[in-house]
Amino acid sequence: MATGNLDSLKAAQSLRDKLDAFIAGTAEASGMKSILEFAAQHVPVAEKDHTSCKQIQTTCGHSCPQHKEVMSPALWGALPKDLLQIVFARLPLADISRLRCLSKEWKTSIETAHSEFNQVCEAINSRNSFALITTDGDQHGIFWVRVFDMNANRWHEFEFESGDKYCVALVAHDGGLVCLLSLPFESRFSDGSSKPVILTVWNLLTREKHRLPTLVHLDGSTSTMVHLVVDSQTKHYKVGVAKHSRPFSGVQEGAHIYDSESQQWSEVKKFPRVIFGMSYSWPRWGMDAEMADVHPCRYDFAEARLHKLNRKVEPWGEDDIVKDFAFLQDRLFLLHECEIEPDTPTYRISEYRADVNPGSDHQTGTNWLFERTHSCGPFENPPVSQTDYFFDLFAYKGFLLVCVQNKEPEDSPFHHQRLWLYDLSTCKWRDLPNLVKHKEVSGDPDIVYHESILCELRPWHMLR
Known part of the structure; x- marks a missing residue:
């Protein structure tokens, strides 16, 4: 066997050993730096004419203000795909969603539910990140998303505009998805009956939104609880709503569930557990859409009743x-x-x-x-x-x-x-x-609920 081949095998084995140590958690940021430096010195990259190979050196072999340890662009194409996935999965979470702009291959890797890259992201980020979402008290329909990366010990902050100035509540969240409840622009039809509220599911990082089909009896005038559950295996989600009956209206208590797989609402008669959450209502809807009554509650499927706690x-x-x-x-x-x-x-x-x-x-x-x-x-x-x-x-x-x-x-x-x-x-x-920007975290201290929510972050859950 040629000496060059032996050297390549030794370099590959050494790189593999360093990568295994990093995956096992025995090496952190400094370990990744040493891996990249080693790869820069030993991984051969083909010339444009594909007739020979040469070693590619890093742009700068040391740390200095002028050179931020920028790696040669030619090296990225030579790194093994599994190494690239591990590197990219450790990017700030807001940047992960932007990888889809690199190529069709990366776009597919991000948007495919069980892709290898999404599994790497899930293993790394599900236990190391969370998001604090705050409504903007000065602008309706604007939200501040603060993502905390536990490994980097830093906040990443960005603004999200719902596109609905009458969006008044963050009512449920799970698996990196958030359910928003909005009031229609005009609260009543011409015959005086109330218009139904609008439910929208939002992905925190991709900024994707999906407006759910309207439930005609969900008008916001009586206490309503909204619940969101994401299936970690299928990546589908379900949104459940339960409400109090309204006297003399003919509308009875009950629960309905929207399934993202079927994209339909269905009435729920039985469910094996009690669900806890917060109930929302706007009894003074015509006066002030912001005056929401919010209470902790539970829905008992055996009784088909919504209880305030x-x-x-x-x-x-x-x-x-x-x-x-x-x-x-x-x-x-x-x-x-x-x-x-x-x-x-x-x-x-x-x-x-x-x-x-x-x-x-x-x-x-x-x-x-x-x-x-x-x-x-x-x-x-x-x-x-x-x-x-x-x-x-x-x-x-x-x-x-x-x-x-x-x-x-x-x-x-x-x-x-x-x-x-x-x-x-x-x-x-x-x-x-401290937070990146001093936007208020708390809402009005005289009300009993938060205008902010804390939730886990799983950017690989895409909307359907």
């Missing part, structure tokens, strides 16, 4: 003690003050589980059972200050996010914020960098 939990309901609360399926988290020592306020997060028992409460059939208390670590003991603060608590799969900011105007030099992420599995807090 009670607040028979201490200290929930005590506004001077509870700073904020968050729901995660059947779990309730309360961020509140407690007095461990006299005259020394201390913050804690109490976790409760919903116990669904029809006999426990004739009105709601739900009791809250205390589970455990979480220490607030870095902000457990608030500083002695005359400044008032907003507290925002968010929950998503396995994590809590706390944002604290003072009540100074956003353009004030005295305005500041702090953010922490809490891992429910390890009970450890992590400091997060």
Whole structure:
């Protein structure tokens, strides 16, 4: 065997070993840098006439302000496809969706549900990223999407315009998709009857939107819960809606589900579980479309009824003690003050589980059972200050996010914020960098729901 072939085999094996170590998680950013440097020195790239090969060196072999370690463009075409996929999967998530512009092959890889590249993205990003979505209080239908990359420890922020100035609620989310609820431009038909609301499913990163077929009885005047579920295997999604009956209207309580595979609504008679969520209604629709009544609720398929959840939990309901609360399926988290020592306020997060028992409460059939208390670590003991603060608590799969900011105007030099992420599995807090732009995270503190939501991020779930 020729010496050149042996050298190529040794280089390939060494590159393979480095790549395996990186995939196994034993090498991080510095490991990827060494892989690329090694590949730049040893991977042969064919000349344009295909008659010979030569080694391609990096544009700059060192780090300096003038050269940002830009790799030779010719090298990218010589790297193995699996290495390219691993490199690209670690790009900022907003950039992953833009890879479809590279070529038809990459466009297909991104938009094919079970492609090899999407599987790599899922393995890398599903546990390392999340998104905080905030409505813009100054412009209706505008949303701020803040994507946090845990590996890079940084926020990526972009603006999304729904195209609907009457979009008033982020009502459900799952698997990187968000369901928006909008009111029609004119709330009533000429005969005085109410027009149905509009439901739209939105992909956070690709900016794709899909408007669902109209449900004629879903007019927003009575409490309605919306639920979104994404199937991780098929990549299809289902949107469920459940509402209270309206006296003397002929409209009864019930649930309907939209299936993205069939692209149709169907009535649901039976379902093997109780679903928790938030109910929305606009009883003063004609007066002010923003005046929404929002309440935590559950839908019981056995009873075919929508129940508002009670607040028979201490200290929930005590506004001077509870700073904020968050729901995660059947779990309730309360961020509140407690007095461990006299005259020394201390913050804690109490976790409760919903116990669904029809006999426990004739009105709601739900009791809250205390589970455990979480220490607030870095902000457990608030500083002695005359400044008032907003507290925002968010929950998503396995994590809590706390944002604290003072009540100074956003353009004030005295305005500041702090953010922490809490891992429910390890009970450890992590400091997060400040948001890229100081758009308000919290809404009006006098209302009981957030204008922001926290959700997982899976950009490989495409809309159908």
